[in-house]
Amino acid sequence: MSKQSGVSHDPRLDEPVNGRIEGDGPTDGAGPAQPARAELTGPSVAEISDEQQYVSMLYGRLDELRKQADERLGYALRNTGGTQQERSQRDSTVQMYTEQLERLGAVEQGLCFGRLDLDSGTRRYIGRIGMFADADEFEPVLLDWRAPAARPFYLATAATPEGVRRRRHIRTRDRAVVGLDDEVLDLAVAGRAGGGTGGLTGEAALLAAVNASRTGRMIDIVRTIQAEQDQVIRADLDGVLVVQGGPGTGKTAVALHRAAYLLYTHRQILSTRGVLLVGPNATFLRYISQVLPALAETGVLLRTVGELFPGVTATRAEPAEVAELKGRPEMVRVLAAAIQDRQRVPDEPLEISIERDSIVLDPATVVAARDRARRSGRPHNLARPLFDIEIIHALADQLAERIGADPLGGENLLDEADLAEFRRELRTEPEVLAVLDWLWPVLTPQQVVAGLFASTDRLAVAGADLSEAERASLWREPRGGWTPADVPLLDEAAELLGEDDRAAQARVARQRQAEIEYAEGVLEIASGSKSIDFEDEAGAEDGMLDVTDLLVADRLAERQEDGEQLTTAERAAADRGWAFGHVIVDEAQELSPMAWRVLMRRSPSRSMTLVGDVAQTGALAGASSWHGVLESYVGDRWRLEELTVSYRTPAEIMAVAAKVLAEIDPTLTTPRAVRGTGEQPWDVQVDEDALPDRLVEAIRAEVAKVGDGRVGVIVPAGRGAVLGLAATEAVPGLALGDAPELESRVVLLTVAQAKGLEFDSVLVVDPDRIVAESPRGRNDLYVALTRATQRLGVLRVG
Numbered sequence: 001m002s003k004q005s006g007v008s009h010d011p012r013l014d015e016p017v018n019g020r021i022e023g024d025g026p027t028d029g030a031g032p033a034q035p036a037r038a039e040l041t042g043p044s045v046a047e048i049s050d051e052q053q054y055v056s057m058l059y060g061r062l063d064e065l066r067k068q069a070d071e072r073l074g075y076a077l078r079n080t081g082g083t084q085q086e087r088s089q090r091d092s093t094v095q096m097y098t099e100q101l102e103r104l105g106a107v108e109q110g111l112c113f114g115r116l117d118l119d120s121g122t123r124r125y126i127g128r129i130g131m132f133a134d135a136d137e138f139e140p141v142l143l144d145w146r147a148p149a150a151r152p153f154y155l156a157t158a159a160t161p162e163g164v165r166r167r168r169h170i171r172t173r174d175r176a177v178v179g180l181d182d183e184v185l186d187l188a189v190a191g192r193a194g195g196g197t198g199g200l201t202g203e204a205a206l207l208a209a210v211n212a213s214r215t216g217r218m219i220d221i222v223r224t225i226q227a228e229q230d231q232v233i234r235a236d237l238d239g240v241l242v243v244q245g246g247p248g249t250g251k252t253a254v255a256l257h258r259a260a261y262l263l264y265t266h267r268q269i270l271s272t273r274g275v276l277l278v279g280p281n282a283t284f285l286r287y288i289s290q291v292l293p294a295l296a297e298t299g300v301l302l303r304t305v306g307e308l309f310p311g312v313t314a315t316r317a318e319p320a321e322v323a324e325l326k327g328r329p330e331m332v333r334v335l336a337a338a339i340q341d342r343q344r345v346p347d348e349p350l351e352i353s354i355e356r357d358s359i360v361l362d363p364a365t366v367v368a369a370r371d372r373a374r375r376s377g378r379p380h381n382l383a384r385p386l387f388d389i390e391i392i393h394a395l396a397d398q399l400a401e402r403i404g405a406d407p408l409g410g411e412n413l414l415d416e417a418d419l420a421e422f423r424r425e426l427r428t429e430p431e432v433l434a435v436l437d438w439l440w441p442v443l444t445p446q447q448v449v450a451g452l453f454a455s456t457d458r459l460a461v462a463g464a465d466l467s468e469a470e471r472a473s474l475w476r477e478p479r480g481g482w483t484p485a486d487v488p489l490l491d492e493a494a495e496l497l498g499e500d501d502r503a504a505q506a507r508v509a510r511q512r513q514a515e516i517e518y519a520e521g522v523l524e525i526a527s528g529s530k531s532i533d534f535e536d537e538a539g540a541e542d543g544m545l546d547v548t549d550l551l552v553a554d555r556l557a558e559r560q561e562d563g564e565q566l567t568t569a570e571r572a573a574a575d576r577g578w579a580f581g582h583v584i585v586d587e588a589q590e591l592s593p594m595a596w597r598v599l600m601r602r603s604p605s606r607s608m609t610l611v612g613d614v615a616q617t618g619a620l621a622g623a624s625s626w627h628g629v630l631e632s633y634v635g636d637r638w639r640l641e642e643l644t645v646s647y648r649t650p651a652e653i654m655a656v657a658a659k660v661l662a663e664i665d666p667t668l669t670t671p672r673a674v675r676g677t678g679e680q681p682w683d684v685q686v687d688e689d690a691l692p693d694r695l696v697e698a699i700r701a702e703v704a705k706v707g708d709g710r711v712g713v714i715v716p717a718g719r720g721a722v723l724g725l726a727a728t729e730a731v732p733g734l735a736l737g738d739a740p741e742l743e744s745r746v747v748l749l750t751v752a753q754a755k756g757l758e759f760d761s762v763l764v765v766d767p768d769r770i771v772a773e774s775p776r777g778r779n780d781l782y783v784a785l786t787r788a789t790q791r792l793g794v795l796r797v798g
């Protein structure tokens, strides 16, 4: 077996070797990418010691900032008295310093990781956050990686050095500098070294990162972002950006770093409107959950689509075919019909008893009222008052005709005022109200969706366009909870029903108030004015409420409603109608058309980043083209960026995956692998009966091979239970089930669960069955084969 990469790797090493790293030769297709070569020089002991001094100074500064924030927080917490407004301001201060302390705490590891030496002689240190020296607030001692001035760290090459003479990667462990990797960006030197312009930056640090043992949690790539990734991360906020890339090209990493970049660059707008990041399942969200905090950003809301309907937890399971059906756009019509089906017309005239009398409501009157209410175009619940008006008017007219009839045959004796009085009375008649509720009930989304699926009659009416088998597949017991595919239906039903928009109005009022407070602060309006204690209600007593009183009253109302100071992310999570400043969707190819409708509603400004790979689509309702997904929302007004290098999957494994990809679509190509490992994937044929034992043997062997790394066992869904049982008995600590603990040394999971994850070594069990289990089975196999960073073994059955 030949080594394709000149980089030797010991899985126990998580730090690269200092000095020059040999690059790979040029290759095609799945072969390793060709690194851009600049001159790499080895640092001297003196250089390490100089950097240590600087880095120690930075940590000293970090400690000072923490101490400052801690003291200010303590001061704010002790300051408990004052007016309501003062207490409210204190709460905001407490929140601000708490978040600041969290951020400063999160950047402890790898605070500073880079240095640029410019032609001008200036040095710039690059790190996780920006810091100024205490004495000179204009000269940063550390540049935030997201600042424009830090960008050459990721982009400069020997061919386009951007004024950079040398780029240095600084490796630290805790607070100690443990290594430096230097690149001199000099075209003449690079040419002599035989380097091309393949486009990798900081290759020693990069190769160390991609070869490091996995921990079961994703880590950030801030030290080694590559130029094509940087382009995506720093793309404009506006519009829809699609990032297409094969397995391991860093789509998830890029999506997360983009969130951090956007929050840094557009802090003002995004901290109030929020950023939503949507992932395919809860396990995946746990896998990525540490990345943003390590980038000092805690304000991004991470959710699956199934978690986007406040108050609903969607954990019920259902067959993939039913989820696919629920994800079809036709379901909008089905739901609309289900709601119309709840607007009843009696078969016979209804006799309604009212005080000492009775009236009759005939079907034709109901039909006329129903049609007028429908014609208003209002959603069902909001059209109900119109329906009520029509019916009440008809009933009042009927009463007036009877009571006011002139016995002598003249004109009706009652006037408009009498009619109005009748209407008022009718509105309070319990039997009238009960009839109105029956004819046009006010509904919740839950009532509509659960009621539809629990009734064959309702399904027959609303699902008239579906086949009988499809309708039958939708039927289910009303109890038992919600599935993830139900959530877009609930959201759609909420739209069709129309909502009590008090929450939205309160939000608008709060935003307006925040603006007023801001202006107030700037202009110092309040500083000269009287101190107002809302509790003494002086303003209310003399009837002279001024603007400040109203502000205080409003703030009080908000605080009562919230119960406490909520962050933007918390408020957004609780509000179905929240419009996010930016929405990022990972594994976007998996979403159904109905799920897209939910996300588009959460992003009325269409400021979105969608990352995915249409060749990896596993969900039956998922996408096979980005055009198909986006056409009805933005036409062709979306931008496409492609990522072309796989940092996860070594060349040897990518070659195996390439064969499966060719079967999916011969026009598709795999990304170029950034390196080879020299480890050839292996493949064994196993008898059905021997499978559990052979699997256990293979797991044990792989555990021994990966050192402190992780082993992933990917099984067909239909074999999960049996193999899981055998493996848990034989391998202590093996994780499996609905929410497997990814930090375990061995994790057994299905392809759907493994989406987006990675392991040092992967065992794929029974690939034929994985393919046979789903119409998108080949895509699933492609996903399974591309989860390993080092080793791949395949156990074929039969």
Ligand SMILES: Nc1ncnc2c1ncn2[C@@H]1O[C@H](COP(=O)(O)OP(=O)(O)OP(=O)(O)O)[C@@H](O)[C@H]1O
Pocket: 206, 209, 210, 219, 220, 221, 224, 225, 226, 229, 245, 246, 247, 248, 249, 250, 251, 252, 253, 254, 613, 616, 647, 648, 755, 756, 757, 758, 786
């Ligand atoms: N620039 C980089 N430096 C170091 N590691 C990187 C870089 N880019 C990506 N990686 C690593 O490569 C691995 C794959 O990245 P990621 O999961 O983001 O890929 P992906 O495109 O989302 O893959 P998939 O489509 O298979 O889910 C991760 O371990 C990530 O940290």
